[in-house]
Amino acid sequence: MSTMQAARCPTDELSLTNCAVVSEKDLQSGQHVxxxxxxNHKFVFTVKTHxxxxxxxxAFxxxxxxxxGLSIGQEVEVSNYNFDKSKQCIGAMTIEIDFLQKKSTDSxxxxxxxxxxxxIQQFNNQAFSVTQQLVFSFCDKLFGLMVKDIEAMDASILKGEPASGKKQQKIDIGLMVGNSQVIFEKAENSSLTLVGKAKTKEARQTIINPDWNFEKMGIGGLDKEFSDIFRRAFASRVFPPDIVEQMGCKHVKGILLFGPPGCGKTLMARQIGKMLNAREPKVVNGPEILNKYVGESEAxxxxxxAEAEEEQKRLGANSGLHIIIFDELDAICKQRGTGASSTGVHDTVVNQLLSKIDGVEQLNNILVIGMTNRPDLIDDALMRPGRFEVKMEIGLPDEKGRVQILTIHTNKMRSFNLLALDVNIKELAAETKNYSGAELEGLVxxxxxxxxxxxxxxTSTVEVDMERAEKxxxxxxxxxxxxxNDIKPGRKLLIIGTTSRKDVLQEMEMLDAFSTTIHIPNISTGEQLVDALELLGSFTDKERASIAQQLKGKRVWIGIKKLLVLIEMSLQMDPDYRVSKFLSLLRDEGA
Known part of the structure; x- marks a missing residue:
């Protein structure tokens, strides 16, 4: 053991060797000290002479x-260190890596x-310790490294035998050898992008909240819609970024929920926000975006x-998910060119939203959920794949859905024995056709x-009979x-069916499903035919008068569909011959 004085490393090249530098009179290159x-503090270094x-x-x-924790001129005690190669050869070493200088970062x-x-080539036969810091040069870039974890090499490999398969011991100090394995792990908040197999599977939060229970999410009658949304929008986000990148897969960025009021669009969006292990969703009412000052709506x-853009630049593929929910989307995203305003504010808001969801600088860490009961008003460019790609109609619940909704809203009463035994949820579901989810909640x-x-x-005052209230x-x-008496459905369902084969519906026992059957006969008189031509606007007044003259007092027999075909054929002729062609076609068809 000898006492030596700490000094500054003489050259930049030597500082990249990870060696302590000494005089050749004191020690030899390759020794470990x-x-x-x-x-109480000892550190192991490999030395190099200069x-x-x-x-x-x-020199350090x-x-x-x-x-x-050394300072220039500090006196230290230096002694030889000998590795036990049967126990201290490095089998695998995990190293945290980041750019040495933040200003030299790149993507x-x-x-x-x-x-x-x-x-391994640069630092072969060198000593490494857990928490050790060093500088590494690669591709003309300098990286700051810190050793996080060291595993000893399998003794079987050192003997030239196949690996034993046993879990290897963790060690604090090890010797780098030619067949050591080095694994790089990106430092927290680093913008460095690593590819290849010699990197750790980066720790990432699962996209689905671990406390989430699909059975208790409280969305009645929307099971199919929710499973379709999950398959289209979230299946790709459940997989690790590496696999998604290898598949060349792009995440769905937009979901449009549309349907009549009170059917669960807002509830669905709220539950999606709770289900995902992401930041608190930003909920925006469409009209709130609009501002009377020029440029403020777009801002x-x-x-x-802004937050999603900043995080994607910083963390890349490992950025968390940002959810933005637009209620009443049709208020701000109407078809461009249809607004009466001279400023065109609506148009520029649509343009800004288009460029943010899927513009030149693509964001892969956003999910935009839009809700509307007027999808026909929304600009077509927003509806294409890459923007509001998943379009899901949230309609009136069927009988099975109504059972689920009523069960959800009566669960608490049932658990506290406040629901009488004579209440039959299935009976109520059958009696509430055309009721929306909100109307069923109102019924409860x-x-x-x-x-x-x-x-x-x-009595003269309002009092609760507590004795009876307990029951x-x-x-x-x-x-x-x-x-x-209280809750009526907000809408009725009208189905109109047409057929030329009523007997077929009778055989299929479908005719009873229609409350009224109306027979629509063929056109049977010349006057009826002329009236039909006038309603269709197919001939001029003069031509219709000529046709009426020819058909006066005569019986005809023709259906509207056949009449439309004959009119279309007649209109192909020269105007002087249209009437004669039409009458000729009527005769040929036996009408």
Missing amino acids: TVKTTP HTVAPGSI SLPQRKWA SPYDSDKMAAEF NIRKLF RAAQSTAMNRHIKA LQVTRADFLGSLN
Whole structure:
């Protein structure tokens, strides 16, 4: 053991070797030494000799001094260190990597396999310790490294035998050898992009909230819609970024939920936000975007996407998901060119939204959910793939859906024994055709208020009969009373069917599904035919008068569809021959 004085590394080239530099009079190149800075702190280095270092001095690079807590001129105790090669050869070493200087960052991908090969070549037969810091030069770029973890090499490999397959021991100090494995791990918040196999699977949060329970999400009657949305919009986001990148897959960036009011569009968007392990969704009412000042409406759109843009530049593929929910989307995204305003604010808002969702600088960390009950008003460019790619109609629930919705809204009453045994949810679902989810919720509330009203004393003051209130139950009669008197469906369903084969519907037992059957006969008189021609606007007044003269008092027999075909054929003729051609075709068809 000898006492030496810490010095600054003489050249930049030597500082990249990760070696402590000494005089050739003190030690030999390739030796390993223990440097004792305090009684309780020891550090192992590999040494290299250089003629510029004075005898009795040991030179360290800045990262080495930083790691060991050394200052220039500090006296340290130096002694030889011998590795036990049966236990201290490095099998695998995990290294945290980042650009050495933040101003020299770039977005180019770096091949971790080539990096690992270069690292082993540069630092072969050198000592490494956990938490050690060093500088690494690769592709004319300097990287700051820190050793995070070291595993000892399998003893079987050292003997030239196949690997034993046993879990290897963790060690604090190891010797780099030719067949060591080096794994690079990107530093937190680093903009470095690593590709290849010699990198760790970066820790990332699962996109689905771990506490989420699909069975308790409270979306009744929308199971199919929700599963379709999950398949189209979230399946790709569940996979690690590496696999998605290898497939060349692009995430869905937009979902449009449309349908009549009260059918669960807002509920669906709210539950999607809860399901995803992402930031709190930004919920925006369409009209809030608009501003009376020039350019402010467009600026409001840009502000919504600013956080996502900044994070994607910083973290790339590992950026978290940003959810933006637009309620009443049709208020700001009407077809361009249809607005009456001279300023064209609506048009520029649409343009700004188009460029942000899928413009020149593509964002892959956003999900925009739009809701509207007027999809026909929305600009076509927003509806193409790459923007609002997934379009999902949230319609009126069917009977199975109504059972689910009523079950959800009566669950709490059932759990506290406040729902009478005579209440049949399936019966109520059958009686509530054309009811939306909101109207079914209103029905439950109306039944609850009817039941509660029974326990209020009808005196000069409003009092609750507490003795009877403890036995409060919502009964079947409460639901049926609310169904008949309080809550009516907001819309009726009208189905009109046409057929020329009524007998076929009769055989299929479908005719009973239609409450009214109206027979539409053929045109049977010349007057009816002329009236039809006038309604269709097919001939001029003079031509129709000529046709009426020819058909006066005569019987005809022709259907509207056949008449349209004959008119179309007649109109192909020269105007002077149209009437004669039409009458000729009528005769030929036996009409």
